[in-house]
Amino acid sequence: MNTSHYNNRRHFLKAASAAGLVAAGAPALAQSFAFVPNQRYPDPSVQILDPSFARYRIYSSTVEQVATGMRWAEGPAYFPGADGGPGHLLVSDIPNNRIMRFDEKTGSFTVFREKANWANGNVRDRQGRLVTCEHSVTRRVTRTEANGRVTVLADSFEGKRLNAPNDVVVRSDDTIWFTDPLFGINGEWEGSRAKPEQATTNVYRIGTDGKLTAIITDLVNPNGLAFSPDEKKLYVVEWKGTPNRSIWAYDVGADGSVSNKTKLIDAADFGALDGFKVDRDGNLWCGWGSNGALNAEPVDMGGRKVYQLRGKPEELDGVMVFSPAGKPLAHIRLPERCANLCFGGPKGNRLYMASSHSLYALYVEAHGAV
Numbered sequence: 001m002n003t004s005h006y007n008n009r010r011h012f013l014k015a016a017s018a019a020g021l022v023a024a025g026a027p028a029l030a031q032s033f034a035f036v037p038n039q040r041y042p043d044p045s046v047q048i049l050d051p052s053f054a055r056y057r058i059y060s061s062t063v064e065q066v067a068t069g070m071r072w073a074e075g076p077a078y079f080p081g082a083d084g085g086p087g088h089l090l091v092s093d094i095p096n097n098r099i100m101r102f103d104e105k106t107g108s109f110t111v112f113r114e115k116a117n118w119a120n121g122n123v124r125d126r127q128g129r130l131v132t133c134e135h136s137v138t139r140r141v142t143r144t145e146a147n148g149r150v151t152v153l154a155d156s157f158e159g160k161r162l163n164a165p166n167d168v169v170v171r172s173d174d175t176i177w178f179t180d181p182l183f184g185i186n187g188e189w190e191g192s193r194a195k196p197e198q199a200t201t202n203v204y205r206i207g208t209d210g211k212l213t214a215i216i217t218d219l220v221n222p223n224g225l226a227f228s229p230d231e232k233k234l235y236v237v238e239w240k241g242t243p244n245r246s247i248w249a250y251d252v253g254a255d256g257s258v259s260n261k262t263k264l265i266d267a268a269d270f271g272a273l274d275g276f277k278v279d280r281d282g283n284l285w286c287g288w289g290s291n292g293a294l295n296a297e298p299v300d301m302g303g304r305k306v307y308q309l310r311g312k313p314e315e316l317d318g319v320m321v322f323s324p325a326g327k328p329l330a331h332i333r334l335p336e337r338c339a340n341l342c343f344g345g346p347k348g349n350r351l352y353m354a355s356s357h358s359l360y361a362l363y364v365e366a367h368g369a370v
Helices: 003-018 051-056
Strands: 046-048 064-079 088-093 098-103 109-114 119-124 130-134 140-144 150-154 168-170 176-180 202-206 212-216 222-227 233-238 246-252 258-266 276-278 284-288 299-301 304-306 318-322 328-333 340-344 350-363
Touching: 046 051, 051 328, 064 098, 064 109, 064 130, 088 119, 088 350, 098 119, 119 168, 130 168, 150 202, 168 222, 176 222, 176 233, 202 222, 222 276, 222 284, 233 276, 258 284, 276 340, 284 340, 284 350, 318 350, 328 350
Parallel strands: 064 119, 064 340
Antiparallel strands: 046 328, 064 088, 064 350, 088 098, 098 109, 119 130, 130 140, 140 150, 168 176, 176 202, 202 212, 222 233, 233 246, 246 258, 276 284, 284 318, 299 304, 318 328, 340 350
């Protein structure tokens, strides 16, 4: 046995655990990602694309990596601390089938729930309870009660199983809205392959009476969703939009119906829209990265013909911010593709970004709408 290698590994694990980067006993070292923050203020990672965004940038705030060690980070949800103090954040690590917990006060990063039924999107409801999209095997939306008991809110529609619940939001009237694409049953990476039973990939609403209604049925693999600050508009990502991924805006009626479908954002630079949140001014903060599309023709690399990704993926990763009218305002560049995000912190102005292997954070002069 190479004792030097063993000792180095042991010391690294000990140091990583002390820094809150690896949960005790979690086999996540291979997915840990080194990160060096910028020393210079303002942080050059925050690229202003329109002068109007300058009001949201904090001059002396920089992107931080607060945790790492995941295979695919998704669905962050923030829970405030007692008396307005530091709270904690839950984030799904889908391929590892667990939900992780980041504690703001201690900086610890630990396993909140093992065997999480391939949890994807999470949200805190108006009563402070966790609502989770279990997007494979169980294929359901659940709520974790204050006593820890798990209540199933939805697992079928019109007698057939849901596809793979993905992202979720709670409206001020306590209705729960979620998307139901196919990702969790398309393969063996984020759950188990299975045949879909629903004819379409829908956006659903769970009423306060528990009734499940298909609100939108014509989007191909709807993904992230959010409401405008006044909740009069619903925004939904269409993951298989044509020709690019896009965000559609809908007017929301008093009865919860939607109408006037309008394309708001088109990811025409080969970007990958995923999860997003809306701030109090109506701006959309969107997880961003490469959509994985290949160039039509290969290039010669060392005598081999290689099909490369379209665009420049290393220049896409991070968070794109758009105005309520869909105008690009800023790009927060990250070294990893951002899948989803949320606002948190004691003042609600800390942007948490779930990005592939890691969880990043940045203080901003913006607050989440809900």
